[in-house]
Each structure stands twice: as C-alpha cells, then as structure tokens.
Amino acid sequence: MKKYCNNIYQLMVIASMIVISGLTACTDDLEGLNDNPLRLTEEKLAIDYANVGAFLPQMQQSIYYNNDGGNWKYQLQQNLNADIYSGYLCPPTPFRNGKNASNYFLVDWFNWPYKIGYSDVMGPWSEIKELTRESSREFYGASLILKVAAMHRVTDVYGPTPYSEFGKRGQFIEYDSQEEIYNQFFSELDTAVNLISTFYEEYPEVKSISKFDFIYGGDFSKWLKWANSLRLRLAIRVSNVDPALAKIEGEKALSNAYGLLETNDDIVQVDQPAIGHPLSEIAYSWGDTRMGANMESILVGFNDPRLAKYFAPATDENVIASGDVYKGIRYGIDIDSKDDRVGYSNIGEAFNLENKFSVPWLLMSTAEVYFLKAEAGLRGWANAGSIQNNYETGIRMSMEQWAAEGSVDDYINNDSNKPIDYKDTKFPEYDEDAVSEITIKWDEGASNEVKLERIITQKWIAMFPEGAEAWSEFRRTGYPKLLPLEVNYSNENTIGKVPNGEFIKRLPFNREEYDNNIEGVESGIEKLGGSDNAGVRLWWDTGSNNL
Numbered sequence: 293m294k295k296y297c298n299n300i301y302q303l304m305v306i307a308s309m310i311v312i313s314g315l316t317a318c319t320d321d322l323e324g325l326n327d328n329p330l331r332l333t334e335e336k337l338a339i340d341y342a343n344v345g346a347f348l349p350q351m352q353q354s355i356y357y358n359n360d361g362g363n364w365k366y367q368l369q370q371n372l373n374a375d376i377y378s379g380y381l382c383p384p385t386p387f388r389n390g391k392n393a394s395n396y397f398l399v400d401w402f403n404w405p406y407k408i409g410y411s412d413v414m415g416p417w418s419e420i421k422e423l424t425r426e427s428s429r430e431f432y433g434a435s436l437i438l439k440v441a442a443m444h445r446v447t448d449v450y451g452p453t454p455y456s457e458f459g460k461r462g463q464f465i466e467y468d469s470q471e472e473i474y475n476q477f478f479s480e481l482d483t484a485v486n487l488i489s490t491f492y493e494e495y496p497e498v499k500s501i502s503k504f505d506f507i508y509g510g511d512f513s514k515w516l517k518w519a520n521s522l523r524l525r526l527a528i529r530v531s532n533v534d535p536a537l538a539k540i541e542g543e544k545a546l547s548n549a550y551g552l553l554e555t556n557d558d559i560v561q562v563d564q565p566a567i568g569h570p571l572s573e574i575a576y577s578w579g580d581t582r583m584g585a586n587m588e589s590i591l592v593g594f595n596d597p598r599l600a601k602y603f604a605p606a607t608d609e610n611v612i613a614s615g616d617v618y619k620g621i622r623y624g625i626d627i628d629s630k631d632d633r634v635g636y637s638n639i640g641e642a643f644n645l646e647n648k649f650s651v652p653w654l655l656m657s658t659a660e661v662y663f664l665k666a667e668a669g670l671r672g673w674a675n676a677g678s679i680q681n682n683y684e685t686g687i688r689m690s691m692e693q694w695a696a697e698g699s700v701d702d703y704i705n706n707d708s709n710k711p712i713d714y715k716d717t718k719f720p721e722y723d724e725d726a727v728s729e730i731t732i733k734w735d736e737g738a739s740n741e742v743k744l745e746r747i748i749t750q751k752w753i754a755m756f757p758e759g760a761e762a763w764s765e766f767r768r769t770g771y772p773k774l775l776p777l778e779v780n781y782s783n784e785n786t787i788g789k790v791p792n793g794e795f796i797k798r799l800p801f802n803r804e805e806y807d808n809n810i811e812g813v814e815s816g817i818e819k820l821g822g823s824d825n826a827g828v829r830l831w832w833d834t835g836s837n838n839l
Contacts, residue, residue, distance in 0.1 A: 296756060337720045342425040343404040345504035347416035351438040352506050352562050354412035355445070356653045356758070358570045358836050366570035368404035371581055374449070375759035377796055378766060378776045379753075380557045382621035384579065384633040394623045396782035398826060402799040406453070409446035413439060418459050430512065433487035436480045436502055437519050441560075441655060444526060447473050448764045449799050451830045453817035454809075462811050470531050470831035476529055478541050481523050486517070488512050489550065495669060504565045507655075518560050521661045524552065525761075528664050529768060532838045542668050552665070553658040556693050561652035571757060572648030574796030575639045579630065583637035586774050588620035589726055590753065593712035597696035597703060598795050601640050602756055608635030611717045622714060624777025626723050632718060639757070657693060662686030662750035668839065670743055680734045682808035683747055688756035707733035714775060721778075728773040740839040745771045755798030766796060767833045782826060789825040797833060 332662055353359040356367040372393045375381040391397035417439045425434040446452050452467040456476060468476070492512040493497075499510025508514040527542035530691045545552065553559065575581050591599040599618060606612065606619040619636040627633065641652050663686040669676035676682070684704050692699045710729055716722040730745050738746070748771035757760050767775065774795070782788025787800040801824050805813050817824050829835065 322325040334468045338577055339505075340429065341500055342588055344420055344428050344502060344561060347419050347432065347563075348418045348431070348438070348501060348504040349443065350434060351413050353567070353653075354408055355438065355442040355655055355817060356562070356760075357408050357412070357430045357539075358564075358567050358653065359412055361412070361567050363570040364575040365404065366406060367580070367772060369408050370405070370760055371571070371574055372401050373405070375581065376584070376623050376730050376758070378529075378759040378762035379584050379623075379772070380756055380759050380762060381581045381587075381639070382584045382623045383625065383807055384493065384582050384632045386627045388783060390697075391781050391784070394627070395625065395777065395779045396796060396826065397784060398782065398788050398800065399812060400803055403802045403804060405446055405449045405799065406802040406805070409442055410458075413442040414458050419459060422491035424749070428500075429487040429498055430491040433484040433491070434505070434735045436484035437515060437522065438486075440477045440480055440484075440526075441491045441795050443473075444529075445764075446762045448529075448760070450801055450816075452819040453829070455814060463548060464811035466818060467812050468610065469819040471534075471623055474526060475537075475834075476536075477526055478523065481519050482609065485516060485519050485548070485550075488561055488714055492516070497682055506562050507560060513556055516548075517553050517558055518656065520545045520550060521552045521560075521656060521664070523655070524661065524668065528667055529764065530832050531667075531833045532768065532836060535671075535838060538674055539671070540672075542673045542721075543675060547671065553656065553661040556658050557802065558690060559654070560656035561654045563652045565649045568648035569651045571623035571639060571645060571651060572643045572651070574646055575643060576645045579634050581639070582622040582633065583618065583639070584619040585724075586772070587718075588618055588637070589714050589747065590728075590772060590773065592618055592731060593726065594703075594706075594709045595700035596753065597691060597700075597757075598753065600696040601642065601696055602639050603637040606635060606637045608633070611636065614715075614717050616715075616717065618713070619717060622716060622722050622775055622778070623780055624722065625719075626779050643757075654755075656761075657690065657754060659693060659754035659757075660751060660761070663747055663754065666747045667744065668745070670740060679743070680736065683734055683750065686754060687750055690750075693754075696778045703732060705733055705736065707731050707735075724775050726777055730772070741830055741837065744769060744837055745773075748772060767795070767830070769837055774816045787825050788827070789823075794827065798826060799830050800824050800826060 313344065315419050323489040352361055357369045372383070377393050388399060392399065393401060399737070417435050420431060420435040443455065447470050451470050453473065455468045455473045457465050463591060501601070502510025522546040524542055527538045527545060531538035570582065587603070603618055605617045608619065611619045621633050621636055641647065662682045665676050666682035666686065667677050669679040669682060687704055688700055705831065709730055711726040713726050714724045748769050751765065752762050752772050776793065778789060780792050782790040790796050801813055801816060820828055
C-alpha cells in the first residue's frame with residue numbers, strides 16, 4: 293500500500309531530517325542515552341516536531357476528504373454514496389445515463405472510501421507510528437484518535453477490512469472482521485487517552501502539535517474530550533449486537549475525568565482556510581448535489597429554524613409558482629435531465645462559493661454527543677444523565693451551532709408538527725406520503741422505540757451535512773424513517789442485490805483488492821457471511837434496536 297504526502301509536507305520532512313542529522317552528527321555526547329525518551333527537552337522543542345507533525349494535517353483533511361483541493365475525491369468518497377443514502381442530499385444529475393448510485397446501480401465509485409482511507413489516513417499514520425516509537429507520545433496519541441475517526445467510517449461502509457495487519461509484507465493481507473476491528477478501536481482509544489493525558493498532565497502549557505492541528509490548535513484537553521466522545525459513538529454503534537461491550541465502553545466514556553464534548557467550542561471540525569469546503573464546489577460550481585426529499589419532508593414539516601441555514605430556496609419557476617419555498621429531490625427515481633431539478637433547493641448560503649474557505653468540515657458536533665447521551669440513558673448506562681435533558685440540550689446546541697433564528701423553546705415544546713408528504717412539483721408520479729408520525733416534544737410516556745425514533749430523528753437533523761455518520765445510524769436504528777425507493781437497479785449487476793422494498797446496507801469491497809489481494813478479499817467475504825454485495829447487513833446492523 294502506497295504512502296502519500298503533500299509536496300509541502302514532504303519538503304518539511306526532508307528539511308527536518310537534515311536538521312536532525314546535523315544535530316546528531318555534531319556530537320559524541322553519550323550522556324543522553326540514559327535519558328527518559330519521553331521527556332520533553334529543549335532540543336526536541338528546537339526541532340519543532342516537523343518530522344512527525346507533517347503527517348497530521350493529511351490525516352485530518354482526509355476523514356471528510358479535501359486534502360489537496362480534489363473535490364471530486366470527496367464526491368466519490370462520500371457525496372455519491374452516504375450523503376444520498378442518509379437522506380440528506382441527492383444529485384439532480386443523471387450520471388451514467390441515469391443509472392448510478394442514487395438508484396442502486398453500483399459502479400466503481402464505491403472504491404473511493406477504501407482508497408482514501410488507506411492512502412491518506414493509514415499511510416500517514418504508519419509514518420507517525422515509526423517516527424514516535426521512543427518519543428513524541430502526544431503525536432502518536434493524536435494520530436490514533438484520527439485513525440479511529442477515519443477508519444470506523446471505512447469499516448462502516450464495507451464491513452470486514454484489512455486493519456490489524458496493515459503494512460504487513462507478504463502475498464496477501466487478511467481482512468479483520470468488523471467485531472475485531474471495533475475491539476481494536478476501543479483498545480487504540482485507551483492508548484490514545486493514556487498517552488495524551490499523561491503528556492498533558494506533565495506539560496499542561498505545551499501545545500506541541502499546534503502548528504499541525506487544524507482542529508483544536510494543540511489543545512490536548514479537547515482532544516481528550518473528542519476521544520471520549522468518539523468512544524461513546526462507537527459504543528452506541530455496537531449496542532444492538534453486543535450490549536455488554538457497548539455498556540462497558542459507553543460507561544468508560546461517560547465517566548472519564550476529561551469529559552465529553554460539552555459546548556460548541558468543543559466541536560470537532562477541520563478549519564483549513566487554504567482549501568475550500570468540497571460541498572461548495574460540488575453544489576455551486578458543478579450543480580451536482582441538492583436537498584434530499586427526506587430533508588424537505590422532515591424540516592419543512594417540523595418548521596425547523598435550521599432549514600434556512602442548511603438549504604437555499606428553490607429557484608425553479610414551477611416550484612416557485614406552486615407556493616413551495618424549498619424543494620428536495622427524492623432518491624431512488626429515474627432522472628433523465630439535469631435541467632429538470634437543478635433548480636430545486638441548493639445547500640445553504642454558508643456553503644456558497646463566497647463562503648467556501650470559511651466554512652469548516654464537520655467531523656463531530658457537540659449536539660451529537662448529547663443525543664448519544666440521551667440514547668445511553670435510554671439503554672440504562674450509568675452517568676448518562678437525564679434522557680429528556682440531553683435530548684433537549686442536543687437540540688439547543690445544534691440551534692446555537694447554526695445560529696438558527698426563532699424560538700428554540702417553542703420548537704422543543706411543539707407536539708403537533710410532523711413530517712409532511714413529499715410532492716415532486718414537476719413529476720407527480722414520484723409523490724409519496726410521509727412515512728413517520730414523529731413529533732418534536734419529548735414524551736416521557738412514549739415507548740422506548742418511539743423515544744429512540746425521536747432522539748435519532750433530531751440527531752440526524754443536527755449532524756448535517758455529515759452523511760457518513762447519518763447513514764450508519766439509519767442502518768443501525770432504521771431512523772429517521774426514510775421515503776422508499778421507486779426505482780432499484782441493483783439487480784442489474786452482481787454487486788448490487790438490494791431486495792426491492794429495502795435500503796442499501798453497505799458498499800461492495802474495493803475492486804482493486806480483487807486484483808491485488810484476492811486471498812484477503814476472500815477472508816473478508818467469509819467474515820461478512822459469504823456474499824460481497826450491497827444487500828448484506830454489517831455486524832452491528834442487527835435489524836432490531838434491542839431496547
């Protein structure tokens with residue numbers, strides 16, 4: 293597997309290696325051999341960590357990809373799969389003559405989540421691992437958090453994947469089962485928290501990674517909050533398939549002294565003004581993504597104040613004449629011409645071309661963490677707090693994050709607004725009745741299943757535009773309830789096979805792996821259950837919420 297690095301970072305690495313070589317070549321002093329290799333020294337500060345730190349930006353910018361301004365890579369990594377399947381967005385463009393990912397005709401776009409995960413995350417991580425064997429523990433700790441944050445998205449797309457044997461030399465690399473991978477995630481978060489916390493407690497004022505940290509500017513207390521919050525996310529993810537493990541890991545996150553994301557100052561987002569947000573180009577330059585019909589049904593039905601922040605009013609004259617302000621595109625239909633729906637609602641002003649360099653790339657919101665805590669409480673985990681309070685605080689955090697206008701209290705206490713029927717203004721054959729009766733206001737007397745639907749529906753709203761996590765949570769819980777497909781072309785090739793009336797469960801394994809690591813792929817297929825197609829459930833996708 294190849295290692296990739298931006299040219300600028302390669303130059304930094306080469307330069308720093310020259311400095312290090314000069315320093316070591318000019319002294320015969322052997323006294324340092326007995327020093328603690330983890331101890332921070334003036335010499336280490338003078339080197340400025342460029343040799344190891346240069347790889348951190350690439351990892352940060354490749355989780356939600358835009359490491360080199362290659363917006364098309366993000367389009368293939370996520371926008372043309374998870375952003376659609378989550379119900380957030382839909383292309384107006386009839387890619388591949390109208391048969392494409394939006395109606396389950398799978399093509400080789402699905403290679404890209406794998407390719408980016410391994411070339412742009414696992415590659416740099418392996419470099420950091422080698423460079424920090426005896427020093428710079430905090431860098432390695434941060435790299436582990438980034439690795440888990442990125443690679444849980446990869447396994448949540450495909451299922452089994454090479455992980456524990458990454459970098460192994462040999463004829464093939466065996467795939468780990470998703471259960472094995474998740475257990476390693478939890479172990480790696482243990483290591484990361486230990487490494488960073490011990491460094492932070494010893495050197496509380498030192499921000500050694502600040503020059504390379506586009507998320508928190510070197511604030512290790514926030515990295516620890518993120519690690520705990522990420523653990524809670526993953527614990528909730530496995531709560532249906534392994535409730536005992538989920539409870540242990542979830543309660544570990546909930547009780548850690550460094551806490552979880554708590555205010556909107558803690559949001560995990562990559563702030564890199566030199567490279568614009570990929571959705572800006574895809575939406576406003578290429579016109580290749582628009583509001584999803586499910587977003588319209590739920591946000592318009594709820595009269596949600598975030599609607600005007602997430603999406604722009606439709607410009608299509610037929611929609612305007614109908615009296616509708618916002619109009620989404622339903623996925624799982626036939627689209628013949630881009631002109632038919634390109635005037636439906638674009639993503640919001642925050643993402644337009646004027647703002648593309650100022651809008652950060654969201655990896656995890658504080659609102660999401662409060663909804664995770666609400667579900668943890670629903671499942672009876674210790675230290676989760678009040679379910680209702682966490683649910684309502686999650687809504688408040690999201691409204692604050694987006695500076696949504698209107699009364700948050702009125703929204704939280706609304707017990708009548710529901711998702712609305714979907715009407716395709718120009719193509720009524722794709723009209724569809726609303727599929728949920730869920731309302732906003734917390735109801736303590738509701739069943740646990742209805743409570744979960746309410747929690748996940750609001751979490752889904754709050755996580756926008758992070759389609760990867762939203763798609764995973766939809767597969768895990770079945771919420772929010774999404775409009776069914778009218779058109780399903782998955783049976784026209786052997787890698788689709790999503791039964792009519794069901795939703796896609798995963799993406800098939802990277803086709804290049806079939807050419808270069810066939811024995812590994814075969815081990816993955818066996819651990820997946822015997823078939824590599826889009827209708828196979830992942831390990832944590834049990835079809836039951838186990839409440």
